[in-house]
Structure formats: C-alpha cells, structure tokens
Amino acid sequence: MIFFFVASLLLSLASGILLTFLFFPSRKSAAADLAFRLFAGAGLGFGVTSCLYFVCLLTGLTRYLSAIDLGVCLLLGIPYFILFRRPAARGGQPLPKTGQPSRFPILLAGIFSIELVASVISFVFAFLKEPHGRWDAWLIWNMHARFLFRGGEHWRDAFASGLDWSHWDYPLLLPLSIARGWQYIGGESLSIPAVMAFVFTFLTLGLLWSGLSLLRSRSHGYLAAMVLMGTPLFISMGAAQFADIPLAFFMLTTLVLLLLHARSPENQPGALILAGLAAGSCAWTKNEGLLFLLIVTGSLLCKAVYAGGWRSALNRTAGFLAGALPILLMVIYFKTQLSPANDLFSGFGPAAAAAKLTDFGRYAEIAKAFFITGLSFTQGLIDVRVGMHLNPGAVSILLLIVYLFLAGVRIDGRDRIIVFQSTAVLGLMLIGYFFIYVLTPLDLSYHLATSLNRLLLQLWPSVIFLCFMVAGSPETSIEDRPAIAPAQPDTRSTKVHKPRITREPK
Amino acid sequence: MSPAHTTYLQKAGITLLVVLTGYAILNLLWQGIRSYPDLPATDPVTIHETRIAQLLPLLPASDAVGYVTTVGNDRIFAAEKSFTNVEFLAQYVLTQYTLAPRIVRNSPDLPLVVGNFIDGPPPAGFLEKNGLVPLKDFGDGLILYRRERKH
Numbered sequence: 190m191i192f193f194f195v196a197s198l199l200l201s202l203a204s205g206i207l208l209t210f211l212f213f214p215s216r217k218s219a220a221a222d223l224a225f226r227l228f229a230g231a232g233l234g235f236g237v238t239s240c241l242y243f244v245c246l247l248t249g250l251t252r253y254l255s256a257i258d259l260g261v262c263l264l265l266g267i268p269y270f271i272l273f274r275r276p277a278a279r280g281g282q283p284l285p286k287t288g289q290p291s292r293f294p295i296l297l298a299g300i301f302s303i304e305l306v307a308s309v310i311s312f313v314f315a316f317l318k319e320p321h322g323r324w325d326a327w328l329i330w331n332m333h334a335r336f337l338f339r340g341g342e343h344w345r346d347a348f349a350s351g352l353d354w355s356h357w358d359y360p361l362l363l364p365l366s367i368a369r370g371w372q373y374i375g376g377e378s379l380s381i382p383a384v385m386a387f388v389f390t391f392l393t394l395g396l397l398w399s400g401l402s403l404l405r406s407r408s409h410g411y412l413a414a415m416v417l418m419g420t421p422l423f424i425s426m427g428a429a430q431f432a433d434i435p436l437a438f439f440m441l442t443t444l445v446l447l448l449l450h451a452r453s454p455e456n457q458p459g460a461l462i463l464a465g466l467a468a469g470s471c472a473w474t475k476n477e478g479l480l481f482l483l484i485v486t487g488s489l490l491c492k493a494v495y496a497g498g499w500r501s502a503l504n505r506t507a508g509f510l511a512g513a514l515p516i517l518l519m520v521i522y523f524k525t526q527l528s529p530a531n532d533l534f535s536g537f538g539p540a541a542a543a544a545k546l547t548d549f550g551r552y553a554e555i556a557k558a559f560f561i562t563g564l565s566f567t568q569g570l571i572d573v574r575v576g577m578h579l580n581p582g583a584v585s586i587l588l589l590i591v592y593l594f595l596a597g598v599r600i601d602g603r604d605r606i607i608v609f610q611s612t613a614v615l616g617l618m619l620i621g622y623f624f625i626y627v628l629t630p631l632d633l634s635y636h637l638a639t640s641l642n643r644l645l646l647q648l649w650p651s652v653i654f655l656c657f658m659v660a661g662s663p664e665t666s667i668e669d670r671p672a673i674a675p676a677q678p679d680t681r682s683t684k685v686h687k688p689r690i691t692r693e694p695k
Numbered sequence: 696m697s698p699a700h701t702t703y704l705q706k707a708g709i710t711l712l713v714v715l716t717g718y719a720i721l722n723l724l725w726q727g728i729r730s731y732p733d734l735p736a737t738d739p740v741t742i743h744e745t746r747i748a749q750l751l752p753l754l755p756a757s758d759a760v761g762y763v764t765t766v767g768n769d770r771i772f773a774a775e776k777s778f779t780n781v782e783f784l785a786q787y788v789l790t791q792y793t794l795a796p797r798i799v800r801n802s803p804d805l806p807l808v809v810g811n812f813i814d815g816p817p818p819a820g821f822l823e824k825n826g827l828v829p830l831k832d833f834g835d836g837l838i839l840y841r842r843e844r845k846h
Binding site: 297300304307308310311313314315317318319320321324327328331332335336339340341343344346347350351352354355412415416418419420421424582583584588591592594595596597632635661663 | 704705707708709711712713715716717718719720721722723724726727728730731734738740741744757772776778785788789791792795796798800
C-alpha cells in the first residue's frame, strides 16, 4: 500500500518538477533553485495529475491511471533530457554565486530548523486530535473524494444529488488528488487526505523560503518562513484538511513565478506559462481561485500595456493564459457540465443585488469584520458562538508592519513594477472578497464568522512573501556584508536599478 | 538617520521577529503537548462513523435513504445557522459521510429512513405521523426505519 501511495506522490512530483525544468531552464549552482523546483513543481504536479485523473474518470479509464501518469512523466522527461541535459544549452540566467557563508544565515537556519521540527510536531498533534480533519474536510472535501472514489461508474450522480449543503459546485483539485491516492492503493485510507494536507502545508512553507532565497536572500527566506510557521491558524488549517492551504500555495506560486518572470533575461515566457498553470490550479482548487485568475490576468494585461504597449500586452497575457488553459478547460467543463449553481449566486437578481449594494449598514459591518479579523485571523479558528474579537497575538499583520518600519524598505529596481502589480492583485482580491460579502444571500454575520479568517489566510503567505520582497536586508544589518553576492548586472535591469531606499521612522 | 542607527533598528526588527515567531511556534507546540494526554482513544468522527457503518449491510448500494433525528428535519440546518446547535447538522453530515455514495436526504419521505437519536428521542408522534416502522434497532440511538404509508 505504501509503495503505491509513494508511487502516486512521486509521479505527481516528477511531472511538476519536469514542467519547471522544461518551461523555466535551469540556473547554475543554487540549492535554492532546486528547492524552488521541488516545492513549486510538486504542487503544480498535483494540479496536473488531478486533471489527468479527472480525464480518466470522464473517459472511464481509471484502471489505466498509473500507466497514463507514467506516460505523461515520460513525455515530459524525454524532451527535457534531449533538449536541456547540457548546461550550456539551457541559456538560463546564472544565479548569484554563493560567497563565504556568514554566521547570520547559519544562525537563522538553526533557529528555523528547530521551529520547523516544532511545527511538524504541532501538525501531528492536530492530526491526532482530528484525523478526519475539521468540519469542512468531512462536509466538503473528503466527502467529495469519497463520492468520486466510491461512486464507480456513477461518480457523476453526486453532482445532481441536490445535497447543496456540501457545495458540489466547488472545484475538484483536492478531492481528486485524495481519490487518486485511494485509486493507487486500491482502497480508502485516512492517511491519504492527511498526507495531502501535510504536503500542501509544508510545500507552502518551502516555497516561501525558496522563493525568497532565490529572489532576495536565504535570510529573507528563513525570516518569512518563521512568520508563516508562527501563524497558528496556518498550521491548524493545514491539519484541518481544508482546501484553503492548497489555494494559498497556488496563489503564492503564481506570484513567485511572476516575480521570476520579471527577473528573467528578455522576459522569457516559461515562468509566465508556469504562473498561468499555477493560477489555473487556483481556479481548480476553490471558487475564489477563479477570482484570482481573473484579477491576475487583468493586472498582467494592464501592466504589460503600461510597460510595452498592446502588442506586448497581448503576447504576455496569451503566454500566461496558455499556461492556465489546460486546467481552465477542466474548470469550464466542470462548471458547465457537472457543477450545480453556486449558492451565493443562484436566484440572485439585479433588484436583490441593488438592494444590497445600497445598504450601507452592510458595508459598515463588513468593514468592521475585516478590521477585527484582519488583525486577529492568524491566531486560530474563532469560536463562532462567541464571535469575532480583537486578538492580534504574537504574529499578525502588525508584526510585519513593525518589522518593515524597523528594517526599512528596499525594493530592487527590477522588481518595482511586479511588486506593485502583485500588491494590487492582493488588494483587488480583498476588494473582491469584500463585495462577495456585500452581495451574499446568506446571513451576513454567519457568513463573515464562518469564512473571513480562511479567506484572509489564503492571501497570508503571499502577503508575507511581498513584505519580505521589499524588506531591508538582514545580512547587511548584522554583519555588514551579504552572504550572497549581488547578481551579475543585467543591462536591462541596471537602467532602472535604484540604490537602497530606507523608510526612516519619524 | 545615520547608517549606524539604521543598522541598530534592523537588528531590533530581526530580534523582535525571531522572538515573537519563536514564542508563537513553541506556544502552539506546548498547547499540543498539553492537550495530548486528554485526547480520546478514538476521535468523535471515527466513533460516529463506526456506529453508522452498522447500517451498511441493510442498505441498497446506490439508492437514497431518508434521515430523522431528535429534532424536526427543518431544524437541523436552522439550529446550525443560528449557532444554537451544530451537533444535529454534524450528525447528519457524518451519516452522509459514512454512507456515501448513497444519498442521505434530510427527509422522512423515503422507503428506508435512518433514525439517529444519539441526543434523545424524536418529537412525540413524529415517527407515527410519518409512517416510520422500525426495521432494526442497532442500539445507541441508531434505528433503521421502513416507511409504511405516506401522509
């Protein structure tokens, strides 16, 4: 059983990693680069293999699933070994060379390692307490996985069952990934949803660390990962087996890949295509991911028009959408052929919308909830019977603000536009969430109390990532020399490279 | 501001961040360690699932079944929405979770109906009114009913 489950994980992992090598040619001499491929690629691999399993379900080929997965791996692997096996043929941008290791990153690595072990143990305790996950896990995600797996040839019936409370319009990446694991081992096991939850929780952590290690420095990566590990809600929601953590992972992957695309020489489209794949995976994970995909596409179009005119804008947006397209086709098929109407939008007329949009009491209630939950959501699940109350705890958005205030702001010239764009994406997501609450047909207090902390958690790893993308360098403050030498100058980027900007406290 | 002052502030920022995140991580770990001895040998979902799984041999492989509990069917979701009682909904959802891919309808109007009375008996006259006749009593508040007549 373990062998087959490990095989299913490895095939997902290999598919994703090979995709990163194919679309984003290798960089030299960087462990962080390999780590980034491992973490981002593994998650993308789950997106790809969940789609393959969906196609197998649609075509009745589930018995050949492992052969199909293996075939796709080989299809991705062969061109990689033919085209890119020689480093000289890769044409990738060399990464910064590592200089003499300084004590500061080593000290941070030590603290990080201890905290990582503590977080893994905390995750295990949370799993032992609730091995089936929390409420939404067995009400939605694992329930859907059971219907997909147990339904056999009649797996479609569940979508027309009328069990609206289980939200059969929710996308299928997580249930399919769980059911795929069961398909491989030939039966159900509690450990598969738990392992999926563990994998996505710690992939998010690893991606945050490796993304910042690639784009800023390892110290930035360690500090950012510490903030995420210090978020109790992140660990508890990870162990709760909800889809919010996989969605947070794919959102973060999209933003990191967009940053890497902005840094790549000649703006090679590979990272952009992978960013599209990640954004498509967002839409395949939760309905909020559709909003994210829409906003990222729009922001990409606006940014490209601003930076290079319409032709360039259309080319870049097309590259991004080309990456999203395979998964988007699954989403479109699912939404048009299988999914029932969404409970938030069904039977929702213009008159009802207008009445809600002009009810300013709703705006005040939502703004208050955003403020209180925005400061407190990191501290864990709220007791809905008690309601929301202010509790920033040790780690919250306030800590990031204070840290930026003390460490200063330093934005690499190459990153200015993309950092602004990513911040705008997160801001627009918040605005989108706000208006979903304005228009919700559910009881507003109930809807806010049961979902807002999870929506904010979806954005939290990306917020931490952007915060550390603009934070001053820890190395220079501790030892006055960087552990990693500056990147080789690139003539395009040096034109806009600005010296360090420190926002001084008043 | 002088570079020395800036460096001092950055050191303060890093120290603050490491200390507070370390505190949060270790506090979460401590909560887990402290609660571990109090964990029940079997979690509530597994207990409920084991209980409900007794029905499986008597149910058809794919047909829908009905569901009744301590309160009227219309109150199961209402109690959860008003946060007055989430247990009734949890028990219904876990019954569906266990019996999938059979559909468990929140209604007594089906030929076979699951009675889940772990929190007490149904309202007086409810079973008679809906023509529910016990088919098998599994104990512990779990009864499978057959619907004899329709009102």
